[in-house]
Amino acid sequence: MVKRTALLALLAAVLVFPAVFTLPFPRHVMIMIFLYGSLAVAWNILAGYCGQISLGHAVFFGIGAYTSTLLVARAGLTPWAGMAAGAALAVVFSQAVAFPVFRLRGHYFAIATIAVGEIVQTLVINWDWAGGARGVFVPIKRPDSLWNFQFHESKALYYYVALGLLLLGLAVTRWLERSRHGYYFRAVREDQQAAASLGVNVAREKHRAIAVSAGLTALGGTFYAQYIFFIDPESVLSLSLSILICLVAVLGGVGTLWGPVVGAAVLVPLSEYTRVWLGGTGRALDVVIYGALIMVIAVLQPAGLVGLAARLGRGRRG
Amino acid sequence: MSQTLAIVLASVLALPALAAAQPREVVLGVVYPMSGPAAQAGVDNKAVFELAAEIANGATDLPFPFYQRLKGMPGLKGAKVRLIFADHQGKPDVGQAEAERLITQEKVTALVGSWHSAVTATMSQAAERHGVPFLNPESSSPGLTRRGFKWFFRTSPHDEHFTQVMFDFFRDFEKKRGVKLKTLGLTYEDTLFGADSGKVMKDLAKKHGYEVVLDIQYRARATSLQSEVQRLKGANPDVWMPTSYQTDAILFTRTMKELDFNPKMIMTQDAGHISPDFIAAVGKDAEGTMSRAPFSTDLIEKRPVARALNVLYSKRAGKDLYDFPARAFTGMMTLLDAINRAGSTAPDAIQKALIATSIPGEQLIMTWDGVKFDETGQNTLVKGIILQLLGGKYHTVYPFDVATKDVLYPIPAWKDRK
Amino acid sequence: MEIVNFAHGEFLMLAMYVAFFAWALGHLDPLLALPLAVLALAALGWATYHGLIRWVLGGPMLAQIFATFGLAVFLRAGAQFLWGVDFRVVQDPWLGGRVALGPVFVGLPQLAASVAALVAFLGLWRFLARSETGVALQATAQDRQAAALMGVDTDRMYALGWALGAGCVGAAGALLAMYFYVFPDVGGTFALLAYVTVALGGFGNVPATLAAGVVVGLVEVFAGLLLAPAIKYAVVFLLYLAIVLWRPQGLFGRW
Numbered sequence: 005m006v007k008r009t010a011l012l013a014l015l016a017a018v019l020v021f022p023a024v025f026t027l028p029f030p031r032h033v034m035i036m037i038f039l040y041g042s043l044a045v046a047w048n049i050l051a052g053y054c055g056q057i058s059l060g061h062a063v064f065f066g067i068g069a070y071t072s073t074l075l076v077a078r079a080g081l082t083p084w085a086g087m088a089a090g091a092a093l094a095v096v097f098s099q100a101v102a103f104p105v106f107r108l109r110g111h112y113f114a115i116a117t118i119a120v121g122e123i124v125q126t127l128v129i130n131w132d133w134a135g136g137a138r139g140v141f142v143p144i145k146r147p148d149s150l151w152n153f154q155f156h157e158s159k160a161l162y163y164y165v166a167l168g169l170l171l172l173g174l175a176v177t178r179w180l181e182r183s184r185h186g187y188y189f190r191a192v193r194e195d196q197q198a199a200a201s202l203g204v205n206v207a208r209e210k211h212r213a214i215a216v217s218a219g220l221t222a223l224g225g226t227f228y229a230q231y232i233f234f235i236d237p238e239s240v241l242s243l244s245l246s247i248l249i250c251l252v253a254v255l256g257g258v259g260t261l262w263g264p265v266v267g268a269a270v271l272v273p274l275s276e277y278t279r280v281w282l283g284g285t286g287r288a289l290d291v292v293i294y295g296a297l298i299m300v301i302a303v304l305q306p307a308g309l310v311g312l313a314a315r316l317g318r319g320r321r322g
Numbered sequence: 323m324s325q326t327l328a329i330v331l332a333s334v335l336a337l338p339a340l341a342a343a344q345p346r347e348v349v350l351g352v353v354y355p356m357s358g359p360a361a362q363a364g365v366d367n368k369a370v371f372e373l374a375a376e377i378a379n380g381a382t383d384l385p386f387p388f389y390q391r392l393k394g395m396p397g398l399k400g401a402k403v404r405l406i407f408a409d410h411q412g413k414p415d416v417g418q419a420e421a422e423r424l425i426t427q428e429k430v431t432a433l434v435g436s437w438h439s440a441v442t443a444t445m446s447q448a449a450e451r452h453g454v455p456f457l458n459p460e461s462s463s464p465g466l467t468r469r470g471f472k473w474f475f476r477t478s479p480h481d482e483h484f485t486q487v488m489f490d491f492f493r494d495f496e497k498k499r500g501v502k503l504k505t506l507g508l509t510y511e512d513t514l515f516g517a518d519s520g521k522v523m524k525d526l527a528k529k530h531g532y533e534v535v536l537d538i539q540y541r542a543r544a545t546s547l548q549s550e551v552q553r554l555k556g557a558n559p560d561v562w563m564p565t566s567y568q569t570d571a572i573l574f575t576r577t578m579k580e581l582d583f584n585p586k587m588i589m590t591q592d593a594g595h596i597s598p599d600f601i602a603a604v605g606k607d608a609e610g611t612m613s614r615a616p617f618s619t620d621l622i623e624k625r626p627v628a629r630a631l632n633v634l635y636s637k638r639a640g641k642d643l644y645d646f647p648a649r650a651f652t653g654m655m656t657l658l659d660a661i662n663r664a665g666s667t668a669p670d671a672i673q674k675a676l677i678a679t680s681i682p683g684e685q686l687i688m689t690w691d692g693v694k695f696d697e698t699g700q701n702t703l704v705k706g707i708i709l710q711l712l713g714g715k716y717h718t719v720y721p722f723d724v725a726t727k728d729v730l731y732p733i734p735a736w737k738d739r740k
Numbered sequence: 741m742e743i744v745n746f747a748h749g750e751f752l753m754l755a756m757y758v759a760f761f762a763w764a765l766g767h768l769d770p771l772l773a774l775p776l777a778v779l780a781l782a783a784l785g786w787a788t789y790h791g792l793i794r795w796v797l798g799g800p801m802l803a804q805i806f807a808t809f810g811l812a813v814f815l816r817a818g819a820q821f822l823w824g825v826d827f828r829v830v831q832d833p834w835l836g837g838r839v840a841l842g843p844v845f846v847g848l849p850q851l852a853a854s855v856a857a858l859v860a861f862l863g864l865w866r867f868l869a870r871s872e873t874g875v876a877l878q879a880t881a882q883d884r885q886a887a888a889l890m891g892v893d894t895d896r897m898y899a900l901g902w903a904l905g906a907g908c909v910g911a912a913g914a915l916l917a918m919y920f921y922v923f924p925d926v927g928g929t930f931a932l933l934a935y936v937t938v939a940l941g942g943f944g945n946v947p948a949t950l951a952a953g954v955v956v957g958l959v960e961v962f963a964g965l966l967l968a969p970a971i972k973y974a975v976v977f978l979l980y981l982a983i984v985l986w987r988p989q990g991l992f993g994r995w
Contacts, residue, residue, distance in 0.1 A: 029423035036419075057802065104985050111744060112984050115939045118932070119977035126974035129512045130539065137517035137539070138463075139440060144447070156451050232415045234444050238513065239414055243932070247746075251809060254802045279416070280423065283409030286365040286825075288357040288924075290409070291817030298810030299792060306799025306807075357817060359925045361825040512970060540969040545929050549964025549972060568827050572921045580838045580847035603829035603921060 018167065022160045031159040035231070037272045038166035039224055044253035044264030045173035046220035051250070052258035053177075053186065054213035055193025056106070059246050060117030063124045064094040064218040066241035068225025070128070073140050073235055083142075083153035087226040094222035098214045106210050118243060125241040139236025142229055153230045162231055169227060170265070173220050177261055180216070189213055193259070221249075255301060257308025266309045345667045348395065348403045350375075350657070351424030353417060353435035353445060356409035359543070362568070362599070363437045363646050364409065369639040370647035371405055371434070373631070374654040378403045378662075382634060386627050388659070388685035397662035406430065410441050417441035421448035431667040432457060432657055437646075439463035439514050446474045455660075455672050459653025460646065462592075463518050467700040473669075475676050475695055477653040479704035481591075484614040485522045487706035488589050489530050491720045492561070495729060498722070503587070507536035507559030509550060509574075510591075511566055516542070519565040519591045535559050543569050547577045555583045565591040568599050575604040575611075579736060586732035588612060589708075596645050596709070596716065605714040610733035612710045612719070616688050617648040620709075620717045620726050628687040648687055656681060656693050689724065743793065743804050747812035748934060749927025751906055753819060755781050755913020756922040760828050763917075769834045770918045771852075777914040778907045785906025789899045797898070812927075819924035826923065833918045853915035858950075860911050864904070865946040877901055881944060933973075936980050942990030952991060955979070 022031055043065065051057045071093050072086025105116045129137045145152045148161075155161040180186040188209045191199035200206050229235050239245075256267025274297060278290035305312050352371055354364030376382035379402055380394040394400050406428050410417035417436055424430045425448065432455040436442045442461040449456035450471050457475050458466065464480045492503055508523055510516035520539060527534050536557035540550050547570065554562060562585040564574060571594030578585075590613040594600055600608070619642055622628045631651065632643040639647070656679060661667070664675035681693040683703065691703035708720035710730060717727040745751075755777045762773035792811060796803040835848045868874040879887040880897040888894045920926070933956060941952030956976055963975035983991060 027426050029419065029427055032419045032422065051802075057805075104981065108984055108988050111943065112939055112988060112990065114744075115936055116981060116984060119936065119980050122932075122977045123974045123981075126541070126971050130968075130970050137512045138514050141443070228415070232418055232444055233447055234414050234440065236414070236440055236514065239440075247809065250802075251806055254806045258800070258802055276419070279409055279411070280420075283356055283411075284352075284407030286356040286361070286368050286407070286409075288361070288817040288820040291357050292814060292821055295810050295812070295814030295817055299807055299814060302799075302803055302807035302810060303792060303795040306796045306803035308803075357820060359923075361820060361924075362827070365825050509969075538969050541973055543929055544969075544973075545933060546960065549961045550969045552961075552965055553969070569921060569923070569926075572827065572829060576847075576919055580850070581845050582838070597827075599827035599829075599921075603827060603831075 022163050028159050031163055033273055033276050035159065035162055035166045036276065037268045038163075038170045039227060039231075040249070040252050040272055041265045041268035042166070042170040042173045043221055043224045043249045044256065044267055045170065045177055046217045046224070047249050048253045048258055048260075048264045049177060049180065049189075049220070050213045050217035052253065052260070052263070053180065053189040053193065054210060055189075056210060056213065057114050057250070058117040058214075058217075059114050059243070059250060060119075060121035061217075061221050061249050062241050062243065062245040063121050064098065064221035065225040065228070065245060065249075066124065066128070066235075066237070067094040067097060067218075068222030069229040069235045069240040070134060070140070070225075071222075072226040073142055073229045074134060076142055077140055082151055083226060083230050084151075087153075087223060090226050091219040091222040094218040094225075095215045098218035099211060102211050102214050106207065106214075118246070121241070121243055121246055125237050125243075128237045128241060135236070137237065139234060139239075142233040142235075144233065154233075162227075166227060166231075169220075169223055172223075174261065174265070176216060176220065181261065185209065185212060190259075251298070255298070255308060257310030260308070260310045262313075263308050263310040266313070270309060345398060345401050348398065348401050348661055348667055349428060349430045350403065350405050351408065351421070351428060351430035351433045351435075352405050353408045353410050353420050353424070353433065353441075354437055355412045355441075356407070358411050359569075360412050360437060360567075362597070366639060366641070366644075367437075367647050367650040368407060370635055370643070370651045371407075371654055373634055373638065374651055374658065375403045375405050377655075378658045384627070384630055384634075386630070386685060388681060389627075389655070392655070392658055392662050395658075395662050397665040398667070401667075403658065410436055410438075410445070412438055412441065414438075414440050414444040418444040418448050421445040422452070425449070425452045425454050430454070431661065431669070432672060434459065434650075434654055434657060437461065439466060439518070442466060446471060449473050453669050455657070455669060455676060457653050457657040457676075459651075460649045463514060464522070465518075467698040471699065473673060475656075475699040475701075477656050477693055477701045477704075478649050479616055479706055480700070481518050481522045483704055484591065484706050485519070485526050487614050487708060487720075488523075488563070489526050489532075491589075491708045492532070493530070494720070494722065495731075499729075499731065501731070503532070503560040505533050505535040505557075505559040505561075507538075507554050507557050507562045507585075508534060509536075509538045509540055509554065509562070509564045509566075511542040511570055512539050513542055515567070515593065516565045523563055523565075523591075540570070542567065544573070547573050548581065550574075551577045551581045551583050554585070555581060559585070561585070561587040561589050563589045563591070564595070566594040568594040568597050571595045571597075571600050572603045575600075575608045579607050582736055584733070584735040588733065589614075592645060598641050598644055601711065601714065601716070605711065608711050609739070610710060610712070610730045612708055612729075613716070614706050615645055615709050615716075616690065616704065616706060617643075617645045618689075618707060618709045618716055618718045619644060620715065621689060624726070625687060625689075627685065631687055643687075652686055652688055652693070689718075743797075744808070744935065745905070746805060746808040746931075747788075747815060748909065749929075749931025750812045750815035750819075751781060751784065751909045751927070752913045752916070752930055753922070753924065753927040754784065754815065755910040756917040756920070756926065757819065757823065758910070759914040759917035760830055760922045763830045763833075764828075770830055770914050771834060773917075774856075774911055774914040777910040779910070781910030781913070782903040782907035785902040785904070785909075786899050788906070789902035793902065794895070794898070816924050816927070823924070828922045830917050835918060847919060849915075849918035853918065856911065856915055860908055861946065861950045864908065868946060873900070877904075878944075933976070936976065939990055940980050940983055942992040945990075945992045948990070948992035 068090035071090030072083045075081040075086040148155045188204045252267040253264040257263030282290040356364040408420040434457050439461040446456045460478045462481045464482045510520035588611045596613050622632045635643045660675035664671035683692040690705050696702045709716040710719045719725045719729045758777040759770040759773045762768040796807045835852050838845045838847050876892045880894045937952045937956045941948030964972040
């Protein structure tokens with residue numbers, strides 16, 4: 005009950021945030037928290053619940069970003085159609101790569117996902133129609149309209165769309181946690197042989213997990229493209245993005261509903277505000293601090309920050 | 323005459339703004355890569371920007387009329403120029419966020435940035451949206467000034483200007499020396515910079531009747547360039563035209579030596595091949611490398627303005643002035659001049675003053691004919707020059723009338739070098 | 741040890757800086773600086789284990805990923821903080837120029853690096869296979885509990901594993917510094933290729949890693965030569981996918 009009240013209060017606070025903070029930068033930080041939060045939530049479904057640690061999720065993000073942007077720029081479609089198409093394409097692509105890649109375990113799997121990511125990035129860099137290394141601009145349309153998914157006057161609408169993406173991811177995760185698939189996923193994570201012997205169709209469950217994860221990630225890609233208005237292979241398909249998504253989830257706590265959100269809420273402001281504070285010095289001190297803090301958290305709280313919250317909660321009750 | 327007219331006109335246009343409250347401070351946002359692989363550009367530029375601000379604030383003296391006029395920002399009754407530096411880490415989304423933060427929270431009067439063309443693109447979108455002048459001193463993607471933006475100004479030449487100079491040079495060089503260059507080999511890295519450069523080179527080669535016998539886009543920051551150089555060796559073009567950042571430029575030269583690749587002429591697209599690190603690292607082996615450039619270190623000796631600035635810069639940065647900070651300085655001074663003439667920190671007044679900009683060439687540290695913007699915001703008086711690395715230093719070799727050295731051609735083969 | 745070190749590339753970068761500074765400040769050729777780099781990196785590996793890895797061993801495998809990733813970010817930015825952003829190169833190392841092996845030119849530094857790498861490989865292999873400590877190390881990697889029960893000081897073994905691994909990187913960095921530029925971000929591509937190479941051969945198998953290294957190098961060069969340089973790394977990754985599809989444990993992997 006207390007928990008539910010706290011959650012509602014948090015939601016209310018998040019909803020009124022744009023009314024209180026009218027400057028773009030605080031809103032931008034929140035939007036980034038929502039975006040990375042939703043990406044980490046999507047990643048968490050595959051890695052946290054189903055135990056398949058992917059370091060190639062940027063591929064799905066990139067598919068979402070590129071599909072909608074190319075449809076807008078080359079065919080004049082609304083980004084919303086592109087968003088749906090991108091998610092569908094990401095799901096199809098995930099199923100295609102999943103067949104071979106899911107035979108692998110542990111590091112072999114993780115590296116295979118890196119390999120897929122690098123191959124896709126290389127192909128897009130050399131694909132002239134899709135802009136190649138030069139990237140693609142989203143044609144700017146004035147005035148603002150929901151149909152065009154472009155808001156130049158205020159970030160408030162972006163804010164609520166990003167929040168919507170995050171809530172969608174959380175709702176899907178919540179639903180999965182309680183459905184039998186959620187139990188199957190966790191069984192696969194703990195022990196594939198044992199799960200199979202209990203009658204779980206391991207391959208099919210893994211395919212389900214990656215399909216959901218890929219689709220949700222692609223939605224984030226479209227959002228990014230419509231928010232920044234420019235995409236190129238380096239910003240939406242790179243390994244560093246894949247690692248960042250993983251890092252956000254791991255920092256917060258994998259295999260938990262709130263872990264990825266907590267991770268984003270800590271990591272994004274940490275990186276944004278240390279950069280604002282020290283980035284202009286040209287000595288990378290902000291990045292030094294950022295790296296050091298990640299290590300400190302890893303040492304003090306290897307199971308993620310959510311574990312810390314749970315421990316505090318227990319301590320209070322006990 | 324027309325110049326005087328422009329100044330008068332600008333002052334008249336700026337008059338209403340003068341009536342407004344006198345600002346005591348001019349705050350400018352300067353956004354560059356200050357960490358990550360391209361951090362050098364941001365860090366080296368920072369020193370020259372600080373110098374520019376000090377010149378405007380009267381703390382540092384550059385005894386030439388244009389800079390003296392700016393001393394103490396008389397147009398704003400001595401308002402102090404303050405720069406806020408920010409790091410975009412080479413990421414377009416970070417650049418955009420920083421631009422918005424600087425505009426809305428730090429209330430900057432104008433923005434200066436940002437090296438990477440991709441980041442300049444997203445940052446200037448934010449500036450356009452908020453109606454804040456954006457001065458870009460160096461991004462070379464031609465498309466940047468073709469977006470119909472009203473608040474975007476670029477002082478530097480872009481890839482098409484630069485590459486045109488190379489082909490002008492080929493033509494004049496062939497005539498002068500009676501040689502015929504027929505085939506070109508292109509290698510360019512696979513980011514925006516390389517892709518743009520490669521495209522322009524191919525277009526111009528076609529237009530001017532050169533045959534591209536090798537066209538390679540390679541992975542930037544490769545661990546080895548053996549196969550690329552082998553391919554070059556096989557194709558053996560009359561001119562090898564690489565587009566690379568520092569890392570690859572260094573590795574290319576080392577690999578060429580190892581694999582005994584002997585191009586007769588190397589015509590590079592600035593960036594990596596002209597950086598002091600490249601010269602320090604492989605300068606001896608890169609003898610004869612040519613590059614397009616808007617600036618040359620040998621001109622420091624010839625141009626009194628550049629020499630005076632270099633004394634100040636080298637003291638602060640620990641290295642000589644070179645292309646990147648030279649262009650950064652020119653861009654910043656152009657902006658400060660406009661703000662001074664506007665006599666106000668109001669965006670429209672500065673925009674008007676920027677449009678009316680007319681800086682004579684002899685006051686610049688660059689060899690341009692001056693600074694004057696067209697309706698797209700592109701400086702029309704830019705001029706590229708061709709340099710050649712001779713004896714460990716870049717010397718101007720083209721246009722022939724300002725050349726300080728003769729072109730070394732062909733570049734001696736490895737076996738003939740000591 | 742089943743720990744992937746995301747800071748591997750940054751270790752390499754530090755080793756290259758050691759070699760560079762030995763040359764710039766102490767006028768030591770990278771070949772002479774090699775033992776120095778090995779010792780420095782071994783110490784760093786040992787310290788990394790005791791200061792960081794030991795504390796996350798008990799946690800999930802993912803905790804190790806982000807601990808070492810944090811370390812990587814820290815070291816890279818730290819290098820920029822301390823030594824700036826310039827690209828540095830060792831001038832005129834003892835071994836310069838090239839030799840002709842039949843119709844093929846090979847850079848002398850690269851040749852020396854290959855030979856030295858081969859020696860290091862053999863040494864490591866013999867150590868792991870023959871010496872008592874080496875066997876204990878392998879036992880710890882295979883099954884920590886069992887090894888502990890057999891009286892192996894697993895904590896010491898882990899530390900040794902880290903020191904050994906980092907020491908090898910030290911050697912590689914010093915050799916690489918003979919012909920490669922040094923700057924804070926130099927490690928990235930190498931680390932990724934190293935990761936793929938080890939997996940290609942199979943984790944926990946030294947000779948297989950050597951074989952995989954040769955394969956990756958050849959594929960990279962020939963893909964660049966015969967196909968297109970733009971896709972040479974993509975071909976290496978494609979090869980990895982093809983091989984693990986055929987053998988999910990890499991060519992000769994154990995786990």
